[in-house]
Amino acid sequence: MPRTHRKKPVRPVETVEPPGTAQVVIAVAVVTVLVGVLGFLSGSPVWLLGLLVFLPGAASALCTVRQTAFVFAWTVLVVIGTMFLRHGDGRPWLDRILMMLLTLVLGAASVYACHRRIGRERETLRLRSTAVAMQRHILRPLPMLTDDVLVDGVYEPVQEDRLVGGDIYDVVASPWGTRVLIGDVQGKGLPAVGAAFAVIGAFRASAHREPTLTALVDALDASVVLHNSYAARTGDDERFVTALIVNIDAHEEVQAINCGHVLPHVLHDTTVTTPDLTSGVPLGLAELSADPATVDWFAFPRGATLLLTTDGLTETRASDGTFFPVTESLARHVSLPATELPSALHGDARAFAGGEDQHDDVAILSVRRSPYR
Structure with missing residues (x-):
């Protein structure tokens, strides 16, 4: 008597999808406006905007490399632009230069960290997909x-x-x-x-x-x-x-x-x-x-x-x-x-x-x- 098999559908290996570009743009805009409003109300808009330097780090854990680079570029534009626009508020230029350097360094590190994370995820996915295919061939349906x-x-x-x-x-x-x-x-x-x-x-x-x-x-x-x-x-x-x-x-x-x-x-x-x-x-x-x-x-x-x-x-x-x-x-x-x-x-x-x-x-x-x- 020949064997008969009922093929069962193979589910794909589960992955975490990054947020869409529109979601990233909206989230960045909301955070920027929120920090700006808080800075205006507190009377220290320059230093509160400095909190945006951590935004690329958050993006590197959730977004794609391109999205993280966008967040980095936006943060540099907002922070450095604000520093120059408010150059007459009496703040020392050394503090401004340090803030701009911190923004550039943390942003670049975030893009690199995102690149490494994506690479590790792809390698893990490849290994798991290979194991799934091998196991589905070994374990008969x-x-x-x-x-x-x-x-x-x-x-x-x-x-x-x-x-x-x-x-x-x-x-x-x-x-x-x-x-x-x-x-x-x-x-x-x-x-x-x-x-x-x-x-x-x-x-x-x-x-x-x-x-x-x-x-x-x-x-x-x-x-x-x-x-x-x-x-x-x-x-x-x-x-x-x-x-x-x-x-x-x-x-x-x-x-x-x-x-x-x-x-x-x-x-x-x-x-x-x-x-x-x-x-x-x-x-x-x-x-x-x-x-x-x-x-x-x-x-x-x-x-x-x-x-x-x-x-x-x-x-x-x-x-x-x-x-x-x-x-x-x-x-x-x-x-x-x-x-x-x-x-x-x-x-x-x-x-x-x-x-x-x-x-x-x-x-x-x-x-x-x-x-x-």
């Missing part, structure tokens, strides 16, 4: 269909680094059944992407080659260890990956190895059960444990839905610090189709948190036995 299962779900990276997260998933149709991976790389954002790529690449290669789950997990662990060795040479932090690997074939019991990950849930008829799996060490830390990876078996009957999640869901908190009750939410949605369950669960979690942005990546997969089996 959902749903995914094999001869054994239909897998659908929700993948939502953390808000602060939109589209770039440390949660991973994949599905491989192997000669020994369909193998499903869900994992969570330590950390989030761009630094976690490299380890995520290493695990997914090893999973896709080894799932077709290794006949047992223990050998597959050994290969995944080795990939994280190798990645960490390269990271150490470049001064990056070493990382570990929690993961749950499930093998589903024609039998009503499935095999699973839990590498320190969140436990799965099985929804069948009107019940929700949580298989009691042996929790092993995360990928990348196997050498620290004397015990080998343990294969567990649990029931996954026809008509049931297997739900796999990351701790971004289980560690969602309300304003009072209480954790999201995953099992209770599942009990309310036990009759939903498997394709709708992840979205409903994610919606409940966001409502529980009061609609606030999440503080960790979230991945939720629903696994349903293929209707063609």
Whole structure:
């Protein structure tokens, strides 16, 4: 049976748009008039106009280089012009020269600072856009269909680094059944992407080659260890990956190895059960444990839905610090189709948190036995 994919639209990397030119002109005019009025009322228009020397600095943090240069030019024109127009008010010329020099120096520094800021923003945007494109190619779009299962779900990276997260998933149709991976790389954002790529690449290669789950997990662990060795040479932090690997074939019991990950849930008829799996060490830390990876078996009957999640869901908190009750939410949605369950669960979690942005990546997969089996 060929796999089918429903392409989901890729949202652009979010950027902060600079204000429009008209907005900048209006804001500068308003500030100039306000300072002029205050100076007239106080009887010290020359020295209050000196406050305008800080206007280019404010523009450098928000505006484009051209807009900042305009603000700089306007400030120089107003301040220096005012100094010459009021040359007969008795103020020392040395004070006037210092004020004009200060205006020129701070204005030029503001334009340079704006140029540097724009350059850093463009470089960050380029790196993030590259990571987004790579991650969207690595993480296959959902749903995914094999001869054994239909897998659908929700993948939502953390808000602060939109589209770039440390949660991973994949599905491989192997000669020994369909193998499903869900994992969570330590950390989030761009630094976690490299380890995520290493695990997914090893999973896709080894799932077709290794006949047992223990050998597959050994290969995944080795990939994280190798990645960490390269990271150490470049001064990056070493990382570990929690993961749950499930093998589903024609039998009503499935095999699973839990590498320190969140436990799965099985929804069948009107019940929700949580298989009691042996929790092993995360990928990348196997050498620290004397015990080998343990294969567990649990029931996954026809008509049931297997739900796999990351701790971004289980560690969602309300304003009072209480954790999201995953099992209770599942009990309310036990009759939903498997394709709708992840979205409903994610919606409940966001409502529980009061609609606030999440503080960790979230991945939720629903696994349903293929209707063609």
